[in-house]
């Protein structure tokens with residue numbers, strides 16, 4: 001992992017978070033995100049909050065949230081404050097969507113994946129495999145009107161955010177350095193509320209990070225590509241922009257991202273020895289050096305040493 005830059009801690013205190021989706025137990029990759037965000041919070045004498053991102057109900061597995069919490073505790077990764085579940089925050093998301101309507105920046109879309117693919121094909125746009133289609137704006141009105149609030153939640157349509165023309169977002173990632181993304185060219189007007197009524201990750205994560213006063217987001221590099229969208233939403237909603245640090249991804253033997261859906265990838269935390277071995281692997285992946293091998297160390301002692309190693313890594317760059 002590249003060297004990290006040390007941001008000055010915010011005056012009103014560091015607040016970090018880990019935001020797992022309960023689609024399965026923790027695996028090596030999600031443990032890296034949990035450990036990295038925990039160490040960064042502890043190193044900054046900050047708070048580390050947990051938010052269960054359970055909005056995409058068809059993908060959630062009952063009981064996976066409790067399993068994740070058990071695994072975190074087995075690894076000594078204790079959290080601050082109350083646990084939260086996104087499924088309990090519908091009112092917040094509704095309010096944010098209404099606000100965006102007032103700003104006349106959202107519009108309904110009834111396109112299917114197929115019709116979007118067709119519209120792109122007609123324009124000669126080829127979407128590389130593994131990449132999301134860039135929405136061509138088929139349903140976007142010339143002028144975005146003000147919609148009736150009640151209608152937003154009734155119509156059988158997805159709601160998309162209308163991007164201003166030629167919008168490039170630039171930000172500094174504390175691990176990866178300068179980043180930029182042209183949202184029009186790389187994403188297009190994106191969905192905030194799905195046709196089935198489910199609020200999307202992009203909207204929910206931004207609303208909750210702001211509501212919870214999160215100042216530092218430390219998460220896996222698989223989410224890097226979402227950051228520009230989130231920064232744009234934060235700026236139009238008038239929220240503070242947190243700092244971002246994306247951690248290296250853990251890949252499987254075929255070079256693919258680990259999936260929570262495959263139980264084979266779950267980590268083992270049934271006893272302290274196993275938990276410590278999983279933590280050591282995660283720390284190695286984070287590039288932490290000179291850590292105790294764990295034979296005669298308790299998890300608490302090992303985590304203290306890891307926090308110091310994280311500190312050395314940050315201050316040496």
Ligand code: GLU
Pocket residue numbers: 018019020021053205219223
């Ligand atoms: N819920 C997301 C995931 O598990 C993480 C969201 C985030 O950290 O922004 O991939």
Ligand code: ZN
Pocket residue numbers: 108109110111137138139140
């Ligand atoms: Zn559409």
